[in-house]
Amino acid sequence: MINVLVVDDDAMVAELNRCYIAQIPGFTCCGVASTLQQARQWLHEGSNLDLVLLDIYLHQESGLDLLPEIRSARSSLDVIIISSAADAQAIKTSMHYGVADYLIKPFQFPRFEEALLNWQQKKNLIDNQPYYQQAEVDQLLHGGAAATSDPRRLPKGLTVQTLRTLCQWIDSHPALEFSTDELAAEVGISRVSCRKYLIWLAQNNILFTSIHYGVTGRPVYRYRLQPEFHMLLKQYCH
Secondary structure, eight states, rough: EEEEEOOSHHHHHHHHHHHHTTTTTTTEEEESSSSSHHHHHHHHTTOOEEEEOOOSEETTEGGGGGGHHHHHHHHTOOEEEESSOOOOOHHHHHOOOOOOOEEEESHHHHHHHHHHHHHHOOOHHHHHOOOOHHHHHHHHHTTHOOOOOOOOSSSOOOOOHHHHHHHOOOHSSSTTOOEEHHHHHHTOOOOOHHHHHHHHHHHHTTTEEEEOOOOOEEEEEEEEOOOGGGGHHHHHHH
16 A cells, blocks of 8 residues: 655645545555645654645645655655746746646546556556667656647547547537536446546546535536537547
Protein backbone atom coordinates (compact mmCIF):
# COMPACT_ATOMS: atom_id res chain seq x y z
CA MET A 1 0.00 0.00 0.00
CA ILE A 2 1.28 3.47 -0.91
CA ASN A 3 1.13 5.87 2.04
CA VAL A 4 0.22 9.46 1.21
CA LEU A 5 0.45 12.54 3.44
CA VAL A 6 -1.84 15.48 2.66
CA VAL A 7 -0.50 18.91 3.65
CA ASP A 8 -3.27 21.51 3.38
CA ASP A 9 -4.67 24.01 5.89
CA ASP A 10 -8.16 23.97 4.33
CA ALA A 11 -10.04 21.18 6.09
CA MET A 12 -12.58 20.75 3.28
CA VAL A 13 -9.89 20.51 0.59
CA ALA A 14 -7.87 18.11 2.71
CA GLU A 15 -10.94 15.90 3.17
CA LEU A 16 -11.67 15.99 -0.57
CA ASN A 17 -8.10 14.93 -1.31
CA ARG A 18 -8.40 12.14 1.24
CA CYS A 19 -11.58 10.90 -0.47
CA TYR A 20 -9.91 11.11 -3.85
CA ILE A 21 -6.98 9.04 -2.59
CA ALA A 22 -9.39 6.40 -1.27
CA GLN A 23 -10.82 5.99 -4.78
CA ILE A 24 -7.48 4.91 -6.26
CA PRO A 25 -6.54 1.27 -5.60
CA GLY A 26 -3.23 0.79 -3.81
CA PHE A 27 -3.16 4.25 -2.22
CA THR A 28 -4.10 5.26 1.30
CA CYS A 29 -4.10 8.60 3.11
CA CYS A 30 -2.11 7.97 6.27
CA GLY A 31 -2.41 11.49 7.63
CA VAL A 32 -3.27 15.16 7.16
CA ALA A 33 -1.08 18.10 8.22
CA SER A 34 -2.44 21.64 8.32
CA THR A 35 0.86 23.36 9.20
CA LEU A 36 4.51 22.94 8.28
CA GLN A 37 5.26 21.97 11.86
CA GLN A 38 2.80 19.09 11.66
CA ALA A 39 4.18 18.11 8.26
CA ARG A 40 7.73 18.09 9.62
CA GLN A 41 6.61 15.86 12.48
CA TRP A 42 5.16 13.41 9.97
CA LEU A 43 8.36 13.49 7.95
CA HIS A 44 10.50 12.80 11.02
CA GLU A 45 8.28 10.06 12.41
CA GLY A 46 6.60 8.64 9.31
CA SER A 47 9.35 6.43 7.94
CA ASN A 48 6.79 4.60 5.81
CA LEU A 49 5.66 7.69 3.87
CA ASP A 50 5.86 7.39 0.08
CA LEU A 51 4.23 10.54 -1.27
CA VAL A 52 3.29 14.03 -0.08
CA LEU A 53 0.47 16.10 -1.58
CA LEU A 54 1.63 19.60 -0.72
CA ASP A 55 -0.25 22.88 -0.78
CA ILE A 56 1.79 26.10 -1.12
CA TYR A 57 -0.54 28.68 0.44
CA LEU A 58 -0.64 27.62 4.08
CA HIS A 59 -1.65 29.96 6.90
CA GLN A 60 1.23 32.47 7.18
CA GLU A 61 3.53 29.81 5.69
CA SER A 62 4.67 28.56 2.31
CA GLY A 63 4.70 24.89 1.44
CA LEU A 64 7.67 25.60 -0.81
CA ASP A 65 9.80 25.90 2.33
CA LEU A 66 9.28 22.19 2.91
CA LEU A 67 10.76 21.12 -0.43
CA PRO A 68 14.48 21.66 0.35
CA GLU A 69 14.00 19.89 3.69
CA ILE A 70 12.47 16.88 1.99
CA ARG A 71 15.19 16.77 -0.64
CA SER A 72 18.01 17.03 1.90
CA ALA A 73 16.62 14.53 4.40
CA ARG A 74 14.28 12.22 2.46
CA SER A 75 15.50 11.85 -1.11
CA SER A 76 13.23 8.85 -1.70
CA LEU A 77 10.08 10.75 -0.74
CA ASP A 78 8.20 12.30 -3.65
CA VAL A 79 5.99 15.38 -3.72
CA ILE A 80 3.02 16.42 -5.83
CA ILE A 81 2.07 20.07 -5.49
CA ILE A 82 -1.67 20.76 -5.20
CA SER A 83 -2.19 24.50 -4.92
CA SER A 84 -3.93 27.55 -6.34
CA ALA A 85 -0.47 29.10 -6.79
CA ALA A 86 -0.08 29.56 -10.53
CA ASP A 87 2.74 32.10 -10.64
CA ALA A 88 5.90 31.33 -12.55
CA GLN A 89 8.19 31.54 -9.52
CA ALA A 90 6.22 28.96 -7.53
CA ILE A 91 6.24 26.57 -10.47
CA LYS A 92 9.95 27.13 -11.18
CA THR A 93 10.83 26.53 -7.53
CA SER A 94 8.74 23.36 -7.45
CA MET A 95 10.38 22.05 -10.61
CA HIS A 96 13.82 22.92 -9.24
CA TYR A 97 13.20 20.58 -6.31
CA GLY A 98 11.92 17.82 -8.59
CA VAL A 99 8.22 17.60 -7.74
CA ALA A 100 6.51 14.68 -9.47
CA ASP A 101 3.55 16.76 -10.67
CA TYR A 102 1.84 20.12 -10.18
CA LEU A 103 -1.96 20.44 -9.95
CA ILE A 104 -3.51 23.90 -9.96
CA LYS A 105 -6.72 24.26 -7.93
CA PRO A 106 -9.47 23.78 -8.78
CA PHE A 107 -9.04 20.50 -10.60
CA GLN A 108 -11.14 17.45 -11.38
CA PHE A 109 -10.69 13.91 -10.11
CA PRO A 110 -9.40 12.46 -13.41
CA ARG A 111 -6.41 14.84 -13.33
CA PHE A 112 -5.77 13.93 -9.68
CA GLU A 113 -5.93 10.22 -10.49
CA GLU A 114 -3.67 10.69 -13.49
CA ALA A 115 -1.04 12.39 -11.32
CA LEU A 116 -0.96 9.59 -8.75
CA LEU A 117 -1.03 6.74 -11.26
CA ASN A 118 1.70 8.30 -13.41
CA TRP A 119 3.84 8.73 -10.31
CA GLN A 120 3.18 5.10 -9.32
CA GLN A 121 4.15 3.88 -12.79
CA LYS A 122 7.42 5.79 -12.71
CA LYS A 123 8.19 4.60 -9.18
CA ASN A 124 7.64 0.96 -10.16
CA LEU A 125 9.93 1.40 -13.16
CA ILE A 126 12.65 2.99 -11.05
CA ASP A 127 12.42 0.48 -8.19
CA ASN A 128 12.25 -2.72 -10.23
CA GLN A 129 14.77 -2.31 -13.06
CA PRO A 130 18.58 -2.26 -12.78
CA TYR A 131 19.01 -1.17 -16.43
CA TYR A 132 16.84 0.73 -18.91
CA GLN A 133 16.03 0.91 -22.57
CA GLN A 134 15.78 4.34 -24.20
CA ALA A 135 11.98 4.09 -24.34
CA GLU A 136 11.89 3.46 -20.60
CA VAL A 137 14.13 6.46 -19.90
CA ASP A 138 11.83 8.55 -22.10
CA GLN A 139 8.86 7.35 -20.08
CA LEU A 140 10.57 8.31 -16.82
CA LEU A 141 11.49 11.78 -18.07
CA HIS A 142 8.43 12.62 -20.12
CA GLY A 143 5.69 10.43 -18.63
CA GLY A 144 2.54 10.10 -20.69
CA ALA A 145 2.94 13.43 -22.48
CA ALA A 146 3.56 11.85 -25.87
CA ALA A 147 0.52 9.62 -25.57
CA THR A 148 -1.84 12.40 -24.53
CA SER A 149 -0.58 15.29 -26.65
CA ASP A 150 -3.03 14.39 -29.42
CA PRO A 151 -6.56 14.17 -27.97
CA ARG A 152 -7.67 12.05 -30.93
CA ARG A 153 -5.18 9.32 -30.05
CA LEU A 154 -6.66 6.75 -27.68
CA PRO A 155 -4.62 5.26 -24.84
CA LYS A 156 -3.91 1.55 -24.85
CA GLY A 157 -6.98 -0.47 -23.87
CA LEU A 158 -9.57 1.93 -25.33
CA THR A 159 -11.24 1.19 -28.67
CA VAL A 160 -12.74 3.51 -31.26
CA GLN A 161 -15.92 1.43 -31.44
CA THR A 162 -16.71 1.62 -27.72
CA LEU A 163 -15.79 5.30 -27.56
CA ARG A 164 -18.17 5.95 -30.48
CA THR A 165 -21.01 4.18 -28.65
CA LEU A 166 -20.47 6.18 -25.47
CA CYS A 167 -20.12 9.49 -27.29
CA GLN A 168 -23.28 8.87 -29.31
CA TRP A 169 -25.22 8.32 -26.09
CA ILE A 170 -23.77 11.47 -24.51
CA ASP A 171 -24.45 13.41 -27.72
CA SER A 172 -28.12 12.42 -27.56
CA HIS A 173 -28.35 13.53 -23.89
CA PRO A 174 -26.26 16.75 -23.90
CA ALA A 175 -27.84 18.30 -20.78
CA LEU A 176 -27.98 15.14 -18.66
CA GLU A 177 -25.70 14.49 -15.70
CA PHE A 178 -24.85 10.81 -15.22
CA SER A 179 -22.71 8.44 -13.19
CA THR A 180 -20.43 5.67 -14.40
CA ASP A 181 -22.96 3.01 -13.35
CA GLU A 182 -25.80 4.75 -15.17
CA LEU A 183 -23.93 5.12 -18.44
CA ALA A 184 -22.52 1.59 -18.28
CA ALA A 185 -26.06 0.21 -17.88
CA GLU A 186 -27.36 2.33 -20.75
CA VAL A 187 -24.77 1.18 -23.28
CA GLY A 188 -24.29 -2.34 -21.96
CA ILE A 189 -20.61 -2.39 -20.97
CA SER A 190 -18.85 -3.05 -17.68
CA ARG A 191 -18.53 -0.30 -15.08
CA VAL A 192 -14.72 -0.66 -15.03
CA SER A 193 -14.47 -0.28 -18.80
CA CYS A 194 -16.92 2.64 -18.86
CA ARG A 195 -14.97 4.50 -16.19
CA LYS A 196 -11.77 4.37 -18.27
CA TYR A 197 -13.50 6.11 -21.16
CA LEU A 198 -15.11 8.71 -18.89
CA ILE A 199 -11.76 9.54 -17.31
CA TRP A 200 -10.21 9.97 -20.77
CA LEU A 201 -13.06 12.22 -21.93
CA ALA A 202 -12.74 14.31 -18.76
CA GLN A 203 -8.98 14.61 -19.21
CA ASN A 204 -9.65 16.10 -22.64
CA ASN A 205 -12.16 18.58 -21.14
CA ILE A 206 -15.13 17.09 -23.00
CA LEU A 207 -16.79 16.09 -19.73
CA PHE A 208 -17.04 17.95 -16.45
CA THR A 209 -16.70 15.89 -13.26
CA SER A 210 -18.43 16.61 -9.96
CA ILE A 211 -18.45 14.73 -6.69
CA HIS A 212 -21.61 13.91 -4.71
CA TYR A 213 -22.03 12.30 -1.31
CA GLY A 214 -24.89 9.87 -0.75
CA VAL A 215 -26.49 8.54 2.39
CA THR A 216 -23.58 6.19 3.08
CA GLY A 217 -21.05 9.00 2.74
CA ARG A 218 -19.23 7.38 -0.16
CA PRO A 219 -18.51 9.81 -3.00
CA VAL A 220 -20.16 9.30 -6.37
CA TYR A 221 -18.59 10.91 -9.41
CA ARG A 222 -21.01 12.34 -11.94
CA TYR A 223 -20.29 13.63 -15.40
CA ARG A 224 -21.89 16.02 -17.85
CA LEU A 225 -20.96 17.34 -21.24
CA GLN A 226 -19.18 20.69 -21.38
CA PRO A 227 -21.20 22.60 -24.00
CA GLU A 228 -18.19 24.40 -25.43
CA PHE A 229 -16.67 21.00 -26.34
CA HIS A 230 -19.80 19.52 -27.89
CA MET A 231 -18.35 19.73 -31.40
CA LEU A 232 -15.25 17.85 -30.27
CA LEU A 233 -17.46 15.13 -28.84
CA LYS A 234 -19.25 14.83 -32.18
CA GLN A 235 -15.94 13.98 -33.84
CA TYR A 236 -15.91 10.74 -31.88
CA CYS A 237 -19.50 9.89 -32.81
CA HIS A 238 -18.66 8.92 -36.39
